[in-house]
Amino acid sequence: MVKICCIGAGYVGGPTMAVIALKCPSIEVVVVDISVNRINSWNSDQLPIYEPGLDDVVKECRGRNLFFSTDVEKHVYEADIIFVSVNTPTKTRGLGAGKAADLTYWESAAWMIADVSKSDKIVVEKSTVPVKTAEAIEKILNHNSKGIHFSILSNPEFLAEGTAIQDLLKPDRVLIGGRETPEGQKAVQALKEVYAHWVPEDRIIISNLWSAELAKLVANAFLAQRISSVNAVSALCEATGADVTEVAYSVGKDSRIGPKFLNASVGFGGSCFQKDILNLVYICESNGLAEVANYWKQVIKINDYQKNRFVNRVVSSMFNTVSGKKIAVLGFAFKKDTGDTRETPAIDVCKGLLGDNATISIYDPRVTEDQIQRDLAMNKFDWDHPIHLQSLSPTSVKKVRVTWDAYEAANGAHGVCILTEWDEFKQLDYQRIYDNMQKPAFIFDGRNVIDPEKLREIGFIVYSIGRPLNPWLKNLSAAS
Numbered sequence: 505m506v507k508i509c510c511i512g513a514g515y516v517g518g519p520t521m522a523v524i525a526l527k528c529p530s531i532e533v534v535v536v537d538i539s540v541n542r543i544n545s546w547n548s549d550q551l552p553i554y555e556p557g558l559d560d561v562v563k564e565c566r567g568r569n570l571f572f573s574t575d576v577e578k579h580v581y582e583a584d585i586i587f588v589s590v591n592t593p594t595k596t597r598g599l600g601a602g603k604a605a606d607l608t609y610w611e612s613a614a615w616m617i618a619d620v621s622k623s624d625k626i627v628v629e630k631s632t633v634p635v636k637t638a639e640a641i642e643k644i645l646n647h648n649s650k651g652i653h654f655s656i657l658s659n660p661e662f663l664a665e666g667t668a669i670q671d672l673l674k675p676d677r678v679l680i681g682g683r684e685t686p687e688g689q690k691a692v693q694a695l696k697e698v699y700a701h702w703v704p705e706d707r708i709i710i711s712n713l714w715s716a717e718l719a720k721l722v723a724n725a726f727l728a729q730r731i732s733s734v735n736a737v738s739a740l741c742e743a744t745g746a747d748v749t750e751v752a753y754s755v756g757k758d759s760r761i762g763p764k765f766l767n768a769s770v771g772f773g774g775s776c777f778q779k780d781i782l783n784l785v786y787i788c789e790s791n792g793l794a795e796v797a798n799y800w801k802q803v804i805k806i807n808d809y810q811k812n813r814f815v816n817r818v819v820s821s822m823f824n825t826v827s828g829k830k831i832a833v834l835g836f837a838f839k840k841d842t843g844d845t846r847e848t849p850a851i852d853v854c855k856g857l858l859g860d861n862a863t864i865s866i867y868d869p870r871v872t873e874d875q876i877q878r879d880l881a882m883n884k885f886d887w888d889h890p891i892h893l894q895s896l897s898p899t900s901v902k903k904v905r906v907t908w909d910a911y912e913a914a915n916g917a918h919g920v921c922i923l924t925e926w927d928e929f930k931q932l933d934y935q936r937i938y939d940n941m942q943k944p945a946f947i948f949d950g951r952n953v954i955d956p957e958k959l960r961e962i963g964f965i966v967y968s969i970g971r972p973l974n975p976w977l978k979n980l981s982a983a984s
């Protein structure tokens with residue numbers, strides 16, 4: 505029986521290994537992590553992450569050929585193939601701080617693999633890493649005196665949260681990069697055989713190591729670039745009377761462009777886009793490619809601009825101040841169908857509103873109060889550095905209340921901001937919300953989930969990203 509061990513039981517390691525175990529009953533898969541809490545959750549009925557379809561997959565395989573353990577060294581020692589799926593955050597200090605990837609977690613995993621191994625192994629980069637990382641990892645692993653050989657592969661993960669199980673069951677492609685040596689190609693074939701249990705052969709791409717590492721960063725940069733492009737256009741739509749949903753629809757009908765990832769929003773969030781583009785920018789700069797670096801940097805700048813623009817729109821619409829006013833925030837996760845709040849635009853919007861002295865009442869169907877309070881108290885990039893989080897005091901941010909009901913959040917509010925596109929926000933009784941709000945009642949839709957005309961009929965002053973402005977807001981724009 506082939507044995508797989510995955511180091512890192514997070515958003516990637518957990519679901520990815522669960523699907524491998526589901527599709528390959530003849531392979532034993534053990535997911536290990538240094539976090540006892542995380543492993544305990546994976547072994548309980550309350551999984552540590554919310555992902556549609558994940559519970560069923562774990563229930564079917566756990567205890568059969570899928571295991572979760574904190575005994576990292578034992579399972580690394582026993583494995584034939586080791587996936588490394590640890591976090592690769594943005595550095596917060598030292599050389600490249602604020603841009604470069606912090607490979608501390610990856611490096612310590614590599615040293616541990618080198619220390620405990622007693623037989624040849626395939627080590628797979630599952631985490632997103634800077635191009636050429638495999639070269640450094642090879643040096644750590646193969647500089648041992650035990651005569652053991654390690655083959656390093658790059659197998660970046662392309663799943664998106666909220667659709668992870670579907671993405672894993674039917675991937676657009678699986679990418680495997682390896683050395684062009686006989687050992688390298690043998691390792692590539694071994695990993696390909698694992699995926700071939702359920703992924704059609706023409707969807708498994710084989711490339712060199714550096715192409716695979718770079719393709720992951722570039723894929724995320726392209727996706728994020730589309731969102732920044734449409735968000736930049738949304739500002740122009742508001743200034744001209746065009747409607748960004750109509751513009752995006754027409755543009756996306758061109759088969760060369762395609763319809764996906766053209767939804768204007770309050771800004772993209774999530775643990776990957778910003779981190780990976782900053783990483784790409786740093787790599788370009790390190791290679792003396794300042795113009796290329798600046799090109800990609802602009803994707804982040806537009807995203808920051810879009811989040812600021814939203815906050816400014818809220819404040820300027822509400823008589824230029826939200827001081828002492830109650831703002832209801834509907835949705836805190838970075839997208840629907842996940843409880844993940846890493847780099848969610850809601851953090852920047854809430855901090856912006858708190859900066860103008862608003863009182864905020866937040867509702868999200870999947871995010872706990874504890875998580876929201878922690879997110880609002882921490883510094884940029886700290887979420888991915890457990891060491892910084894330990895020093896965070898548990899005090900809650902004043903002027904923030906978290907509720908488990910959208911109507912309660914909006915009760916007595918002066919304005920409502922929709923920051924996540926949860927389906928349930930389309931079905932809310934907006935008449936009831938309007939009746940219980942202060943007047944004039946404002947609604948700022950950061951995800952274009954509501955019908956602005958219907959809400960205007962109820963009496964709301966409505967702002968939707970990139971869509972024709974309410975006469976009230978138009979007058980304010982003209983005046984400013």
Ligand SMILES: NC(=O)c1ccc[n+]([C@@H]2O[C@H](COP(=O)([O-])OP(=O)(O)OC[C@H]3O[C@@H](n4cnc5c(N)ncnc54)[C@H](O)[C@@H]3O)[C@@H](O)[C@H]2O)c1
Pocket residue numbers: 511512513514515516517536537538539542576589590591592609610612613630631632633661662663664665775776
């Ligand atoms: N989240 C996504 O949707 C996604 C998608 C594709 C790729 N990625 C990439 O995958 C990697 C992991 O992302 P994630 O979202 O799963 O992160 P995560 O923080 O959810 O999980 C990482 C886990 O690794 C564990 N860990 C860290 N160092 C360890 C060590 N030395 N030994 C054992 N366990 C260790 C941590 O405790 C944590 O549980 C990142 O590089 C990320 O960029 C993420």
Ligand SMILES: O=c1ccn([C@@H]2O[C@H](COP(=O)(O)OP(=O)(O)O[C@H]3O[C@H](CO)[C@@H](O)[C@H](O)[C@H]3O)[C@@H](O)[C@H]2O)c(=O)[nH]1
Pocket residue numbers: 632661662663664665666724727731764765766767768769770771772773774775776777838839840
């Ligand atoms: O048209 C769109 C599409 C997305 N978003 C936002 O963009 C962010 C990212 O969304 P999405 O890409 O769906 O989720 P992630 O889980 O961050 O997945 C991305 O990042 C992963 C980590 O690298 C990759 O594996 C995936 O392929 C890539 O889609 C979210 O805030 C979305 O709300 C928009 O604003 N408009």
